[in-house]
Amino acid sequence: MEILTISQLNGMAKRILETNFSSVAVEGEVSKATLHSSGHFYLTLKDRFSSVDAVIYKGNLRGLKLMMPSLGQIWHFQGRISLWEKTGRFIFVIETAYPAGEGAIYMKFLLLKEKLAKEGLFDRTKKRSLPKYPQKVGIVTSPTGAVIKDFVNIYRRRFPSADVILSPSAVQGENAPSELIRAMKKFINTDVQLVVVARGGGSAEDLAPFNDENLAREIAAFPLPVVSAIGHETDNCISDLAADLSAPTPSAAAELIFPDRREILDNLFYLRKKMSAHVSDKAKYNRAKLNSLSDSYSLNSVKGKINEYSALLGYRNESILKAIKAAIESKKGKMSILSERIDIKKLKDSLSFKKEIFGYKSAEVNRRMLGRLDKARESADLLEKKLSGLSPYTVLKKGYAMVYDSTGNFVSSGDFVNSEEVYDVKFYDKTWEMKAQKEKT
Numbered sequence: 270m271e272i273l274t275i276s277q278l279n280g281m282a283k284r285i286l287e288t289n290f291s292s293v294a295v296e297g298e299v300s301k302a303t304l305h306s307s308g309h310f311y312l313t314l315k316d317r318f319s320s321v322d323a324v325i326y327k328g329n330l331r332g333l334k335l336m337m338p339s340l341g342q343i344w345h346f347q348g349r350i351s352l353w354e355k356t357g358r359f360i361f362v363i364e365t366a367y368p369a370g371e372g373a374i375y376m377k378f379l380l381l382k383e384k385l386a387k388e389g390l391f392d393r394t395k396k397r398s399l400p401k402y403p404q405k406v407g408i409v410t411s412p413t414g415a416v417i418k419d420f421v422n423i424y425r426r427r428f429p430s431a432d433v434i435l436s437p438s439a440v441q442g443e444n445a446p447s448e449l450i451r452a453m454k455k456f457i458n459t460d461v462q463l464v465v466v467a468r469g470g471g472s473a474e475d476l477a478p479f480n481d482e483n484l485a486r487e488i489a490a491f492p493l494p495v496v497s498a499i500g501h502e503t504d505n506c507i508s509d510l511a512a513d514l515s516a517p518t519p520s521a522a523a524e525l526i527f528p529d530r531r532e533i534l535d536n537l538f539y540l541r542k543k544m545s546a547h548v549s550d551k552a553k554y555n556r557a558k559l560n561s562l563s564d565s566y567s568l569n570s571v572k573g574k575i576n577e578y579s580a581l582l583g584y585r586n587e588s589i590l591k592a593i594k595a596a597i598e599s600k601k602g603k604m605s606i607l608s609e610r611i612d613i614k615k616l617k618d619s620l621s622f623k624k625e626i627f628g629y630k631s632a633e634v635n636r637r638m639l640g641r642l643d644k645a646r647e648s649a650d651l652l653e654k655k656l657s658g659l660s661p662y663t664v665l666k667k668g669y670a671m672v673y674d675s676t677g678n679f680v681s682s683g684d685f686v687n688s689e690e691v692y693d694v695k696f697y698d699k700t701w702e703m704k705a706q707k708e709k710t
Contacts, residue, residue, distance in 0.1 A: 275357075276354065278357075279352060279354040279355075279357050280354055282352050282357075283352040283354055286351060286352055286359075287350065287351055289350075290349060290350035291349050292347070292348075293347070293348060293349060293350060294345065294346070294347045295314070295345075295346050295361070296343065296344070296345050296346075296369055297314035297315060297316055297321075297344065297346065298314065298315055298316065299312055299313075299339060299340055299341065299342050299344060300313045300314070300315045300340065302338060307327070308327035308330070309324055309325065309326050309327050309330070310324065310325040310337075311324050312324070312325070312363075314361065321359065321361050322360050322361065323346070323348075323360065323362070323363050324360060324361075324362055324363065325363045325366070326362070329363065329364050329365070338366060338368075343368070343369040344366050344367065344368055345366065345367055345368075345369050346361070346365075346366045347363070347364055347365045347366070348361055348362045348364040348365070349361075349362050349364070374473045374474065374480075377480070378480050381480065381482055381485075382507060382510065385482070385485060385486075385507065385510070386510075390486070390489045390510075390511055391489075396513045396514070397494045397513045398494070398513075399463055399494050399496070399513070399514060399525075399526060400462045400463065400494075401528065402428075403428075403431055403463060403526060403527065404430070404431055404432065404462065405432045405434065405459075405460055405461050405462055406431060406432070406433050406434070406461065406463055406526060406527075407433075407434050407436060407461040407463070407465070407493075408420060408433060408434070408436070408464070408466075408467060409436050409437075409438050409452040409453055409464060409466045410435070410437070410438065410440060410465075410466070410467040410468055411437065411438070411439070412435060412437040414469065415469060416468060416469050416519045417435060419520045420433065420465070420467065420519050420520065420522070420523045421433055423524060423527070424523050424526075424527045427523070427527040427530065428527035428529070428530055429530075430530075434461060436452040436455045436456060437452065438451070438452035439478075440468035440478065441471065441474075441475045441476075441477075441478060442478070445478035446478045446481035446483055446484045447483075449466065449478065449484055450483065450484060450487045453466065453487060453488075453491060453495075456493060457492060457493075461493065462493070463493055463494040463496065463526070464491065464493050464494070464496070465495075465496045465498060465519075465522055465526070466479075466488065466495060466496070466499070466508060466512070467497075467499065467519040467522060468499055468500070468519070469500065469501075470500040470501040471500065476499060476506055479497070479499045479506035479507065479508040479509075480507045480508075481507070482507075484507075484508060485507045485508060485510075485511040486511075488508055488511040488512050489511040494514070495513050495514075496512055496513065496514045496516060497509045497512035497514070498515075498516040498518060498521065498522035500518075501518060535709065538706070538709070539709030542683065544668075544670070545669075545671075545672050546672070546680075546681075546683045546686075547669070548664065548665070548669025548670050548671060549670075549671050549672050549679065549680060549681050551664055551669065552664055552665070552669070553681050575645050575646065581638070589631050589634065665697035666697045670694050670696050671694070672686075672693070672695075673692065673693040674690070674693075675690070675691060677693075683708070686705050686708075687705065688705050688706060688707050688708070689704065689705065689706075690704070691703070691704050691705075692704075
């Protein structure tokens with residue numbers, strides 16, 4: 270028999286082990302775990318009866334960056350058997366590892382999360398906003414159970430004018446992801462404005478359908494905004510990351526989607542108050558401007574011009590009539606003297622011609638005077654329209670109002686409004702008494 274050295278013995282044992290155990294999968298509990306300064310990770314694995322030393326070399330450790338084995342955890346390991354020749358220690362060289370049971374589900378979740386994140390599936394810049402006042406909302410969930418009941422109760426309390434449409438689906442089990450996708454697609458090409466995917470809490474296996482890659486891609490590419498409301502507040506799913514909005518619970522989703530009608534009414538009251546203050550300020554400004562214009566030189570100047578042209582027109586008309594009468598009397602006198610010497614027919618023709626000339630000139634004078642008067646009237650009408658546009662009552666007809674306190678004083682600013690006091694709010698046709706509640710910030 271050949272006598273071997275210790276080095277030869279360990280070398281032969283190493284070759285036999287590495288040849289016959291080049292790929293081994295085992296399950297074991299981590300009883301020791303040490304990350305060495307060299308970057309290698311040393312472990313001791315055990316079951317009820319035995320233990321084995323193991324190592325994850327630095328190069329393989331990068332594949333486990335999402336989750337590291339910890340003391341007391343049960344993991345599945347795959348690798349090869351080797352031997353450290355210097356000490357003769359049996360060693361399990363681990364190449365891949367993942368948690369057993371729910372830990373395996375979590376590892377799968379982390380790997381899929383990293384993959385889809387690299388593709389940009391969770392990019393926040395791609396998230397769509399929800400409609401502020403939704404009128405029709407679709408929900409994909411189980412038709413039985415507390416989820417749909419709680420969701421409906423909340424929406425009826427907060428925003429009862431909306432409609433909620435259920436597209437039923439299984440929410441756990443192997444077929445759940447495909448059923449969820451089919452249920453979502455029923456809302457395409459309808460008047461539904463957004464879709465909620467919801468289910469209550471459960472174990473990691475119960476929530477596994479919402480960590481499905483196909484469902485995540487469907488949610489991210491869906492033509493309508495999608496809200497994911499899965500489990501309890503501590504539950505995290507891939508669907509939450511892919512959706513446009515993630516709610517911690519289905520009830521919280523209803524609170525986020527539907528506005529509170531009481532808040533809407535409060536906001537309307539605030540806007541009405543703000544509008545009244547604005548109208549009051551505008552009316553005060555226009556009243557002052559109107560008073561200033563009514564006393565201005567330009568308006569009085571226009572009125573004076575109109576009176577001046579009217580008087581001038583009357584004077585000139587009177588002068589023309591007197592001139593006509595004087596001319597006629599003069600012609601009569603000359604005719605009586607020259608009647609015997611002048612051909613009556615020629616005289617009549619001459620008078621007719623001169624009368625036409627005189628009538629033309631008289632009409633021209635009248636036309637010019639009337640033209641000046643028309644221009645003066647147009648200027649006065651235009652100014653009157655501008656003044657009418659500045660009237661407070663014209664402003665009130667546009668939907669504004671003026672506010673007066675109990676003493677009849679005009680309230681020009683919200684700073685002068687006191688809560689619980691009654692104010693007169695004047696519209697263009699009616700006046701209402703309104704009680705101030707509180708300032709809306």
